[in-house]
Each structure stands twice: as C-alpha cells, then as structure tokens.
Amino acid sequence: METVLRSKSREVVIGPDQPTRIIGERINPTGKKLLAESLAKKDMSRIKRLAEEQVAAGAAILDVNVGAAGVNEVELLPMAVQAVMEVTDVPLCLDSANAQALRAALEVYEGKALINSVNGEEASLGRVLPLAREFGAAVIGLTMDERGIPKTAQERLEVAQKIVERAEAMGIPREDILIDCLALAVGADTTAGLVALEAIRLVRQALGVNMTLGVSNISFGLPDREEINEVFLAMALGCGVNAPIVNPAQACKTVLIADLLLGRDEYAMRYIRYCRAQKAASS
Ligand code: THG
Numbered sequence: 001m002e003t004v005l006r007s008k009s010r011e012v013v014i015g016p017d018q019p020t021r022i023i024g025e026r027i028n029p030t031g032k033k034l035l036a037e038s039l040a041k042k043d044m045s046r047i048k049r050l051a052e053e054q055v056a057a058g059a060a061i062l063d064v065n066v067g068a069a070g071v072n073e074v075e076l077l078p079m080a081v082q083a084v085m086e087v088t089d090v091p092l093c094l095d096s097a098n099a100q101a102l103r104a105a106l107e108v109y110e111g112k113a114l115i116n117s118v119n120g121e122e123a124s125l126g127r128v129l130p131l132a133r134e135f136g137a138a139v140i141g142l143t144m145d146e147r148g149i150p151k152t153a154q155e156r157l158e159v160a161q162k163i164v165e166r167a168e169a170m171g172i173p174r175e176d177i178l179i180d181c182l183a184l185a186v187g188a189d190t191t192a193g194l195v196a197l198e199a200i201r202l203v204r205q206a207l208g209v210n211m212t213l214g215v216s217n218i219s220f221g222l223p224d225r226e227e228i229n230e231v232f233l234a235m236a237l238g239c240g241v242n243a244p245i246v247n248p249a250q251a252c253k254t255v256l257i258a259d260l261l262l263g264r265d266e267y268a269m270r271y272i273r274y275c276r277a278q279k280a281a282s283s
Helices: 033-040 045-056 073-087 099-108 122-135 153-169 192-207 215-219 225-239 248-261 266-282
Strands: 003-006 011-014 023-027 061-064 092-095 114-119 138-142 177-180 210-212
Touching (some): 023 045, 045 073, 061 073, 073 092, 073 099, 092 099, 114 122, 122 138, 122 153, 138 153, 153 177, 153 192, 192 210, 192 215, 215 225, 248 266
Parallel strands (some): 023 061, 061 092, 092 114, 114 138, 138 177, 177 210
Antiparallel strands (some): 003 011
C-alpha cells in the first residue's frame, strides 16, 4: 500500500515500510496574526520563508492553507502554491474546504498533489472526489459526515469505509487515499485522544490504507502544547499514522525515534546520522 506524491522534480512515497513522512503544518494562518495580515495583502514572502524553514527541518510534504478572514481562497491558494513551488521542490498538500480553491490550486500545481480534504458528506464526496480523479491527485479523507464527527472509533471506521468505497467506485485507487481519524482538542473532550487512537488502529486493520493526522489540534487551549503534541505524535505513529501533519522543527526527532522503535530504521542509521549532524552543527 504505497501512496506516491510528486513535485516537479521529486517523488515521495508514503507506506507502511517507509520512514514516516512529515507533512509540514506551518503554512496556515490559524493563530498566526502576521501571516494572516501578509496574506490579506497578497504578500508571499512569509509563506516562502515558512516553506524553506520546514523543508530544512525535515518536512517531506508541505501543507498549504490560506483560510483566514478577508482572504479569497480561490485567488490566494494558487498564488501560495506558486510561491512555495518557487522556493522548494517537495510535493504539496492543498488544504481547503473550498472545492473551487482546490481546483484553482490543482491547475497551477506541477506534479501529483495531495488534496486536503474530502469527508463523508455527500456534498464533499460529490465535489472533491471528481477533482482527485480529474487531476490524478491523492486525497485525504476525514472521518466525519453530515452527522458531524462520530464519538466512537467504530463509527469513524464506517465513514472511512464509505470514503474508500466511493473513491474506488470512481476509479481512484485505495493507494491514493489517506485517512485522517481526526484529533480534536483533548482539553474540551477527555476522550478525544483515545477515540482517535482507537480509530487509527481499526482503520489500519480493516482498510490497510495509509494515514495522516493533524496532531497539533489535540493540544488547543492547553499549556505546554509542544510537549503534548510530541507525546500524542508518538502514540499516533505507534497506532499506524505514517504521514502526520505537524510542525517539523518540533516533530523531527520524535519521528526518527518512533521509526527506530517501530523497526523502520535498520541499524539505527538514520537516527545516528541525525544526531551526528545535530552535534556537528552545535559545536
Ligand atoms: N486534518 C487535516 N488537515 C488539517 C488539520 C487536520 N489542516 C489544518 C490543521 N488540522 C492542521 N494544521 C495545524 C496548523 C497549526 C496549528 C494546528 C494545526 C497550530 N498553530 C498554532 C496556533 O494556532 O496557536 C500556531 C503555531 C505556530 O506559530 O506555528 O496549533 O486535523 N487533514
């Protein structure tokens, strides 16, 4: 089960026998006032810097989200995608709930993109899956539908199943679907972490698909968010997530250690190389 994404010059493979692929989350105006302001002015300099920093920190893929008050996503998402392609050559994850904005971004993107996202709602399936099909893109399926985000892992599996079936019926291969079992703020709902982890295990076992997760959502509203994110990331990787959406600067070492402990780093080569490079850079 391998999901292949492409930029103009690079190919990234997501799969159970591959190292964890980090999807960099930082091109997203949520909680970043300065980024939101520069986006409103169509100033792409901040986005370019965030792209370069995240690739240097170990991101294999970059999420591009421009959703903010006063922003026309149909115009800005393709502009942001162009700006990121000018400074990096990693595949992109096009993050919008607006199908028109997704189409506009897919039209300028060079390669095989990851669409973020479709969900189990009829309106979403009907608008987003045809885009994945038309552009030959991969797509993230969120385990939610008309009824909202299910409270139980079993119900989230059922939504994932529906998305996979509908995609396959349209000729989109299962390999091109990443399921996201949805991390919600654990400060607002005590069971948010547990239900997501259980759903990840169920989906992995029942559907065998590759999986992503917006890990940082888990810590919204709590102190010492980074530490919560790192612990939850390790747990999610242990349950089967193999392409998490995270801040690469914070997550990189956790990911290397998790891959080592999950048997994906022969002779600890990647871990040791990383530690040596860190040591050399700091001396
Ligand atoms: N699933 C999928 N896509 C997603 C999400 C998901 N895209 C958006 C989001 N959730 C994942 N991305 C982020 C990006 C930033 C933060 C959380 C999730 C975040 N930002 C800090 C804040 O808001 O305070 C700012 C931190 C910074 O300066 O970098 O927490 O679940 N498929």
